[in-house]
Amino acid sequence: MTDAEILHYITTSDKAETEYLYARAREVREREYGLDVYFRGLIEFTSYCNNNCFYCGIRRDNAGARRYRLSEAQILDCCRTGDALGFRTFVLQGGEDPYYTDDTMAGIIRAIRAEFPGHAITLSIGEKSRESYERFYEAGADRYLLRHETANEAHYRAMHPAEMRLSNRKTCLYTLKEIGFQTGAGFMVGTPFQTPECLLEDLRFLQALEPHMAGIGPFIPASNTPFAGRPAGGEELTLKMVALTRLLLPRVLLPATTALGTLSPAGREKALLAGANVVMPNLSPPGVRTFYSLYDNKICTGDEAAECLRCMSLRIKATGFRPSMVRGDSRITFPPQTYPGGSGIALSRKLHKKAWQ
Ligand code: 5AD
Ligand code: FES
DSSP states (O other): OOHHHHHHHHHOOOHHHHHHHHHHHHHHHHHHHTTEEEEOEEEEEEOOOSOOOTTOTTOTTOTTSOOOBOOHHHHHHHHHHHHHHTOOEEEEEEOOOTTSOHHHHHHHHHHHHHHOTTSEEEEEOOOOOHHHHHHHHHHTOOEEEOOOBOSOHHHHHHHSOTTOOHHHHHHHHHHHHHHTOEEEEEEEESOTTOOHHHHHHHHHHHHHHOOSEEEEEEOOOOTTSTTTTSOOOOHHHHHHHHHHHHHHSTTOBOBOOHHHHHHSTTHHHHHHTTTOOEEOOBOSOHHHHTTOOSSTTOSSSSSOHHHHHHHHHHHHHHTTOEEEOSOOOOSSSOOSOOOTTOOSOOOOHHHHHHHHO
């Protein structure tokens, strides 16, 4: 697609055109991944953060944010709960919290890897050095999520304090890919100062990076942050960005995000119908969930993991898709080749060795 075509879809409010976009995205998703929707168990293990992004509810300067940390034992308990429910991917997400040193993280990763040799371990803990990323990979992590947030320099500057750099974030993403992580980038839709051209740049950046995953969700204002009074991103624009991403990166893994479900009751279902094929229910202990509030009124904060799984499965089936509890590895760099008990979706030789030896 040309820049002009993409910008046209980003800006159109023509119903027939957006429906056409969603339908094409759905077609591509079905060709690449069938009707399966992959589950990831999200463990939000620390709400402390050293960063001060203007949009985020757990930013350092938010004195109103409740803070908590999970111990290694608590994290392992979340994994056990998830495993018993059938989850084969754990996502460890947290703020950039120096309490968890590389040693601590490597220890946690090794403990999970020892108990769950065949499960995927995903990290989402921000910008680190190449050495740190390598240590996490060696310890047994196989995937890493780091949204780029916006690919436009001026827009990035308008959403982040001076000490943060878009160039560093992009370098981190390329480094993660080089090391061998299945890597996820992504961005928010409808953040303050975002223009259609910014969104075009986000898509072009994704095409250049070729990530295995892309997280795309609406901006939702968070209390006590510089962007608290700003309007939330639009549902339709978010769906269009999901669909365009599916068309431009056919094999990418695309979550129907919790933020979209928060913005609109059927938001996640609509995302599935616009090309998304992943959901990430919460495995964090219900007692701490409300404290991981990146934005206001987040859904699924009061529900037990089992309840969330049941609810999500019903929603997926009701939308015409098939809940799948396999690891759901990316098809991007891995040629088709099956592994014992697997999904038919291949692992790279390195991951294969790590997972099954
Ligand atoms: N609204 C929506 N998403 C947000 N995130 C952070 N703050 C907000 C907000 N106010 C997203 C960022 C981050 C991810 C974990 O959550 O994109 O990468
Ligand atoms: Fe979490 Fe419905 S998906 S309660």
